[in-house]
Every structure is written in C-alpha cells, then in structure tokens.
Amino acid sequence: MQLLPMRGPAKTLPNVQSLRCKECGRDYPLEPIYVCDFCFGPLEVAYDYDAAAKNMSRESIQDGPPTIWRYDQLLPVSRENAVDIGAGMTPLLKADNLGRELGLNNLWIKNDAANPTHSFKDRVVSVAATKALEFEFDTIACASTGNLAGATAAHGAKAGMKTIVFLPADLERGKILGAAIFGSVVLVNGNYDQVNRLCSELGDDRHWAFVNINMRPYYSEGSKSLSFEIAEQLGWHAPEHIIVPVASGSLFTKVHKGLNEFAQLGIIDGADTKMHIAQPAGCSPVATAFVDGQTHPKPVIPDTIAKSLAIGSPADGFYTVSIANKTGGSATIVPEDEVVEGMTLLAETEGIFTETAGGVVISALRRLVREGAIGPDEETVALITGTGLKTLEAIADSVETKTIEPNVQSFDEIVTKAAVS
Amino acid sequence: MPLRRVTFTFKTDLIQRPVIYELGKKFDIVTNIRRAEVGQDNGWVVLELEGTLDEIDRGLAWVVELGVDVSPLDGDILVG
Ligand SMILES: Cc1ncc(COP(=O)(O)O)c(C=O)c1O
Ligand SMILES: [Zn+2]
Numbered sequence: 339m340q341l342l343p344m345r346g347p348a349k350t351l352p353n354v355q356s357l358r359c360k361e362c363g364r365d366y367p368l369e370p371i372y373v374c375d376f377c378f379g380p381l382e383v384a385y386d387y388d389a390a391a392k393n394m395s396r397e398s399i400q401d402g403p404p405t406i407w408r409y410d411q412l413l414p415v416s417r418e419n420a421v422d423i424g425a426g427m428t429p430l431l432k433a434d435n436l437g438r439e440l441g442l443n444n445l446w447i448k449n450d451a452a453n454p455t456h457s458f459k460d461r462v463v464s465v466a467a468t469k470a471l472e473f474e475f476d477t478i479a480c481a482s483t484g485n486l487a488g489a490t491a492a493h494g495a496k497a498g499m500k501t502i503v504f505l506p507a508d509l510e511r512g513k514i515l516g517a518a519i520f521g522s523v524v525l526v527n528g529n530y531d532q533v534n535r536l537c538s539e540l541g542d543d544r545h546w547a548f549v550n551i552n553m554r555p556y557y558s559e560g561s562k563s564l565s566f567e568i569a570e571q572l573g574w575h576a577p578e579h580i581i582v583p584v585a586s587g588s589l590f591t592k593v594h595k596g597l598n599e600f601a602q603l604g605i606i607d608g609a610d611t612k613m614h615i616a617q618p619a620g621c622s623p624v625a626t627a628f629v630d631g632q633t634h635p636k637p638v639i640p641d642t643i644a645k646s647l648a649i650g651s652p653a654d655g656f657y658t659v660s661i662a663n664k665t666g667g668s669a670t671i672v673p674e675d676e677v678v679e680g681m682t683l684l685a686e687t688e689g690i691f692t693e694t695a696g697g698v699v700i701s702a703l704r705r706l707v708r709e710g711a712i713g714p715d716e717e718t719v720a721l722i723t724g725t726g727l728k729t730l731e732a733i734a735d736s737v738e739t740k741t742i743e744p745n746v747q748s749f750d751e752i753v754t755k756a757a758v759s
Numbered sequence: 760m761p762l763r764r765v766t767f768t769f770k771t772d773l774i775q776r777p778v779i780y781e782l783g784k785k786f787d788i789v790t791n792i793r794r795a796e797v798g799q800d801n802g803w804v805v806l807e808l809e810g811t812l813d814e815i816d817r818g819l820a821w822v823v824e825l826g827v828d829v830s831p832l833d834g835d836i837l838v839g
Contacts (some may be wrong), residue, residue: 361794373764376793377805378764378793378805632801633798633801634766634801634803636828651830
C-alpha cells in the first residue's frame with residue numbers, strides 16, 4: 339500500500355451545498371456518485387450563492403494565485419488541498435490578423451493549449467484529482483482518446499496516487515507517450531467503444547476514482563474556470579459570442595454555467611452570451627440535433643479526423659442543444675476537409691498551433707461570419723482547447739518542407755528559385 | 760441479475776406502439792421506466808432493464824430493429 343500525502347478529511351466548504359439531480363432536483367450528499375438513484379438524471383454540484391457572494395469579489399479573485407484556484411469559491415474543493423500543476427490563467431489573445439481575414443474587428447482566442455499538459459483537461463482533472471484525494475482514493479483512472487489521459491496521468495503523479503489510464507492501442511503516438519511518461523498507460527486492443535465498455539465494467543467493482551465516471555460531477559465543474567477567466571480577462575464582462583468544440587457537451591454546458599454564476603454573484607453585470615456549438619461532420623450528433631430541431635441527439639458511430647471530439651453518444655448532448663437554443667446560439671457541422679484548413683488558418687495568422695478540435699472551431703467561426711450569425715463588431719471568443727503537437731499525423735500531408743545540401747548553390751536552386759517562381 | 764440503463768428515442772410512427780410492454784413479454788427482461796417525455800414528433804424514455812446480459816442484448820437488438828434509437832444513459836465515458 340502506497341502512502342498518500344495526508345490531505346483529508348474533506349473540509350466542509352461554506353459555499354458547497356450538495357449534489358443535486360439536474361432532472362428531479364433531489365439532493366444527495368457530496369460523495370463519489372454521479373447519477374440520481376430515483377430518475378437516473380445526472381448529478382451536479384449545488385452552491386449557496388449568497389454565501390459565495392460574501393466570500394468572492396473581483397478583488398479577492400485578483401489576489402488569488404494565477405491558476406484556476408483563484409476561483410475556488412465556486413469550485414467543489416478547497417484551494418489549500420489543491421493538486422496543482424498550474425492549470426488555468428491561459429492567455430486570451432486579441433486575434434486581429436485572423437479577425438481581418440474573417441471580417442471580425444473584435445475577435446479573441448482563448449488559448450488553452452497553454453495549459454501544463456497542453457489541453458483544457460488540466461482544469462477538470464485538477465479538480466477531480468483534488469476531490470479524489472479528499473475521498474481517500476489511492477488510484478485515479480480514466481478512459482480517453484488522449485488529452486484526458488495526459489492530464490489525468492500528470493495530476494495523478496503530482497498527487498502521489500496510482501494512475502491507470504486506458505487508451506485504444508491505435509492512437510497517435512504523441513498522446514500515448516505524452517501520457518505514459520507520467521504513469522501507467524494501458525493500451526486496449528479494441529476500438530473506442532470497447533475501451534469504453536471495459537472501463538464501465540471496471541468502474542463498477544474497483545474502488546478507483548474514475549475522473550469521468552464517479553468523479554464526473556466534481557470534474558466537470560473545473561471547466562467553469564474557462565469562462566471565469568474569459569470574463570476577467572475581458573475586463574469583467576461576458577462576450578457576445580463563444581464558440582465551443584463539443585464532444586460530450588460537458589465543456590459547453592459548464593462554460594455557460596460559469597458565466598451565469600458570475601452574473602448571479604454580481605461579479606459581472608449580466609451574461610447574454612450566445613453559445614455556439616462546433617462539431618466535425620464525422621461526429622456531429624449534437625450539432626445535427628440542433629440543426630434538425632430535435633431535443634435529443636441521436637447516437638452516431640464516429641469517423642472523424644478530430645479524434646478528441648469523437649463521442650458518438652454524448653452524455654450532455656441534450657443540455658448542450660437546449661443552451662444553444664436558449665441563448666440564441668447556433669450549431670455548425672464542419673466538413674472534414676475544413677478541419678485542417680482551420681488549423682492552418684489559425685497557425686498562419688496568429689502563430690498558434692492547435693489540434694484538430696481547434697481546427698473545427700476556427701472553420702465553424704468562418705462559416706458563422708459568412709452566414710451573418712456573427713456581426714463584424716460583435717465581441718467573439720473562440721476556444722482553442724488543445725495543441726497541434728499531439729496530433730501531428732493530421733497535418734503531415736498538408737505542410738511542406740524543403741531539403742537541401744549544405745551549400746549556397748543548393749539553397750539557390752531549391753529555395754530561392756521556388757520563391758521567385 | 761445485471762442491470763442496464765438506457766434511453767429509447769421514438770419517432771412519431773412508433774409512439775403509439777407499446778414497445779416497452781412487448782420487450783418485457785417477448786424477452787426475459789424486467790423493464791422499469793424512470794423518466795419520459797413525449798413531444799409532438801418524437802418521444803424518449805429513460806429506463807432500467809434487468810435480465811441476463813445476453814437476454815438484454817437480444818431484447819435491445821429487437822428494439823433497434825423496430826426503428827427505436829437506443830443509447831446508454833450515461834453517454835460515452837470515453838472523452839478526449
Ligand atoms: C481538445 C478538446 N476539445 C474539446 C473537447 C470536448 O470536451 P467535452 O467532452 O467536454 O465536450 C475535448 C474532449 O473531449 C478535447 O480533448
Ligand atoms: Zn433525479
């Protein structure tokens with residue numbers, strides 16, 4: 339038995355009330371559970387917003403650390419116990435070059451590839467790992483197509499926990515090795531669906547903290563920090579538009595929840611942000627439901643270059659469609675051949691190398707501007723949630739390099755000539 | 760006995776057919792409805808199925824063949 343750093347017992351957090359069923363409203367104690375016994379609805383952390391308002395202000399936030407933990411009054415764990423490798427406070431960059439290209443004068447890129455393991459998943463796993471230690475689990479686990487695996491393994495290492503992440507064996511090397519450096523990676527000879535099923539079964543009888551199963555209500559709260567930061571970095575207001583890459587829909591719903599919470603606490607004046615869904619054509623159950631006017635996404639078998647978005651049966655799909663409708667947002671189904679185009683466009687205009695999910699967002703944005711859904715002067719934030727260095731395979735055929743001999747003649751023949759012709 | 764939680768989504772043409780009743784009669788499966796909504800042109804039901812895994816698989820295959828969308832309730836737990 340490995341000795342864990344002593345973190346527990348869980349401190350009572352003044353602002354955190356219970357886990358509450360999103361469907362029937364029943365309250366549950368703050369335990370490692372994720373579904374309502376009564377109606378099978380998902381459980382979500384419920385806060386006492388009056389208490390939070392007393393404990394949280396613009397000033398108290400600005401006095402906090404430059405990480406997600408500056409917002410700990412609206413997170414389900416305490417800052418003192420945080421498993422912290424520096425997630426959060428990633429750059430919000432004014433994207434004037436890309437804006438000019440697309441016809442937008444007020445475009446911002448939230449670059450979450452700048453997180454410690456290069457995706458927004460560090461936000462959610464930092465919260466889940468902290469909660470897992472509070473619950474005194476000694477093992478942290480997940481099933482993933484890459485980004486979540488890296489984030490879970492890194493935070494597990496920092497927490498001194500045993501780590502087991504499950505990946506399909508045929509995944510990109512960058513994602514496998516980028517997780518294996520931190521802890522044990524189990525490659526499963528099977529497709530995503532089979533990995534998924536295996537983990538469900540293991541989750542039932544092992545006493546492990548599965549970040550996206552029994553830790554899910556806590557884990558997903560971490561994504562709110564993305565919109566807290568956007569509001570803070572814009573000078574304490576919510577933007578007019580946010581474009582979000584959607585897989586399960588968890589990020590989308592929590593970005594929206596974060597803005598509403600800031601408005602409710604009076605930290606910003608209001609939140610009228612239009613929430614836009616971006617999905618690739620090869621896996622677009624949520625966007626398709628929105629476009630077809632359906633409330634419930636119909637499951638699909640994913641076949642997309644954007645592997646991080648390849649969830650065919652999205653757990654938060656229904657809530658995502660409903661928020662996009664309620665906020666006056668939209669959904670874009672990005673053709674597969676526009677994914678790399680989006681990646682290239684962002685790289686060439688803003689110097690940011692995003693993964694395929696970011697390519698989906700940029701191409702969706704371009705379509706929204708062309709269709710007139712976003713006006714030229716409307717303040718718009720595009721979420722870039724992961725780095726291109728983990729999905730090099732995707733662009734291997736789209737970028738060009740030249741090889742020369744180490745002399746000037748060869749340089750002139752191959753490079754200079756090509757430049758003038 | 761194993762339990763499975765699933766969501767059935769129906770189109771208009773199937774809303775009037777007692778699919779869940781038939782599922783329980785045709786197969787050795789106990790069905791237990793937890794939540795449901797029927798809209799203008801479609802409907803969905805969240806339910807728990809109890810039976811052997813083989814019997815549940817056979818039952819669900821029959822339901823899918825009728826044209827009902829069946830998805831695991833918790834959605835995919837496999838994420839990016
Ligand atoms: C890079 C990236 N962007 C976006 C997402 C979408 O996340 P969600 O499942 O919360 O919709 C994921 C993970 O699934 C991801 O890895
Ligand atoms: Zn409930």
